[in-house]
Amino acid sequence: MTIVLSEPPIPVMDSARDEAFCEQLFTALREATFDGVGITRESFGAGENLALDIIENAATAQGLDTERDAGANLVVTLPGSDPGLPFLACGSHLDSVPQGGNYDGGAGVIAGLAILAGLKRGGFRPRRTMKLLALRGEESAWFGKAYMGSSALFGRLTPDDLATQHAVTGRALIDCMRDVGADVDRISRGEPLLDSKSVAAWIELHIEQGPVLVARELPIGIVTGIRGNVRHRTVECIGEAGHSGAVPRWLRRDAVFATAELITHLDRHWRTLLERGRDLVITSGVMGTDSSEHAIARIPGNVKFSFEMRSQSQETLEAFYDLFVSECAAIGDDRGVEFRLDRRLQSAPATMDPGLVEKLRVAARDLDLPDEPIPSGAGHDAAVFANAGIPSAMIFIRNENGSHNPHEDMKIVDFMLGVAVMRKVLAEAAL
């Protein structure tokens, strides 16, 4: 017989009840924000408001405290016995892309609410306060900028950001934020609405937006980092147009053949780096010959393409960028073409807190679940929290068909496993 003396008990999770509770909430969100094709929860707009209200009402019904913060985000609180300690935070965002899916963002908010509600119902008395943040404005689809809600929390929206116009209505972001009740005076001054020192940790549960967990037949994954990127929106390969029948190979400066060789060489380097264990993905999403002059019987003198590399490691990004520039020069020399690069754009990788990641992996193993470490290729609010100095981590839930479409397909059974892992880590950290 083992007697635990010092730790107050963590109530046992009632999985069936929690699952029913979550299913109800997913249904409520879906019904309120279905647009006939998919889910539309406009950032700082009507659908997002509806979603916040649904979650707030459910939290209140569970006897939890709720409030709206200065960024107009919903905050649900389970107070701790020692309010002087930094609090534990979890959550995600409630907005969606137009005609998107119900789980992207919503899953993390519902997970947090189920955990706080279950712990409260079980009579759990945490030492540290636990909070769920249901954030606004994470999707870039509406204003061309992502993480607006979490960025506002840390005073990271610039005047340019705030002047960005809504893609449909043209209304400025600052006006839309004011409409939903945000303190735009403080936000405009770049004043933090949340003191990062007051937050002990941020844990975000989210559907995986890629296919890795599906392919590996794993229900969940523990995110090790959020990939940063280096991008050129437009690389222009300038060769020389010519008659497709009359110019022999040795006199050609074919922009398509040069670009194809560049991509093929970069693909080879990519494969090599992966074999050495580096984290990297590369993409050329937009490519085309010049429609004002191209023709089937004309050697293409011009190709434009975008190029993006993403990695959890800044070092890998820089190393691959060097390879990219050097291949452009070498192939340019070899083929008599020039690759002109526009402005280099970048965003830094965000590292998840190693201690918190380890806690999540241990919790997963304790629950007899796989503890697969996985990078996040997509960006998340967790990157903003991490870059504000808050120890952050994420749990990914297996999901088919990607995200940003009505076909995203997370199974509730996988979701509940992620909830169990998050619950264990949050509750233990709150003791």
Added chain:
Amino acid sequence: MTIVLSEPPIPVMDSARDEAFCEQLFTALREATFDGVGITRESFGAGENLALDIIENAATAQGLDTERDAGANLVVTLPGSDPGLPFLACGSHLDSVPQGGNYDGGAGVIAGLAILAGLKRGGFRPRRTMKLLALRGEESAWFGKAYMGSSALFGRLTPDDLATQHAVTGRALIDCMRDVGADVDRISRGEPLLDSKSVAAWIELHIEQGPVLVARELPIGIVTGIRGNVRHRTVECIGEAGHSGAVPRWLRRDAVFATAELITHLDRHWRTLLERGRDLVITSGVMGTDSSEHAIARIPGNVKFSFEMRSQSQETLEAFYDLFVSECAAIGDDRGVEFRLDRRLQSAPATMDPGLVEKLRVAARDLDLPDEPIPSGAGHDAAVFANAGIPSAMIFIRNENGSHNPHEDMKIVDFMLGVAVMRKVLAEAAL
């Protein structure tokens, strides 16, 4: 002392006088058909009519016989003493693309006129009749179809061809042909306007439309054949779109990377075939991701591109086509994409008459000129004559900046060397 008994003399060429004569004619053509930017001589239209009139008046002034044939082409004749023999023909076309150059086509007509005029002036009495054909309607720019004038001569215009509409006015080809005086009843019936058995040979002088002679520093080249082609207007590479950050390499079905690998492999095969002495050029002139769904941060699920291969050898075309299809299948399997090919289009290569080619090469060497054999990548009326069973050959003149633009740049000194070679072969064959 050598006494030539059986051959009547070929008059010595008065190069200075011929050059002045040709310069005058080039100037007259340019002045009459300059459009402010380049040269415009509409097929079966105003500019072409002007050009035919200028050449006809010049021919008449030299005492040569002229007439318009049933295709409304201009025919200039130096009668032979034995009119029962098949005649020797030379010439080219007098139309141009919109805002084109003065030499494309015009050079071959002026060359022929200078030769007939010079021979007549020298008192040359050929046994065989010699004719210059100043053809209409070679350029595809106006009706989307090339070689209309020469095709009409051999009864090779279909009702579909004749119904083709003018790119600007929408007027049918048959109506435009009638406007300039062609016998459209005979042409519609597919009746040959010229008996191919009555033509002993066709020699066409033309500017090179590629850069080979410039690059090799050769003033002229002797054409060995006119490349045929096999084309797909649209090959579609179908992969799977996905989040550019969230899908790892092993789960990607990236249409751009697959297409780049295909092009790179084909480029390697091309190089190998060239090293083995095969004649081949390959081009993908039009390429692009799908603008309705592509994005910098999206793995491209679709790329469309054109693909064309050209060779003087049908066997090489077929061999390379097999490689193309086989690479599409292999890369498709390897990368989980599918290459969908639209209808295969083709036109057969035309072989220049080996005997006639050899005569031109011997003549060039006799005149201390290079006798470089060179393929024609562009199509020419000579292909129509050759495919009608008439022994045909071509002389290319060095020309900078390609063709179909106002910057084509043939030097009169190079041109006169080509004229000399053609004159020698025609005159000797007429004896």
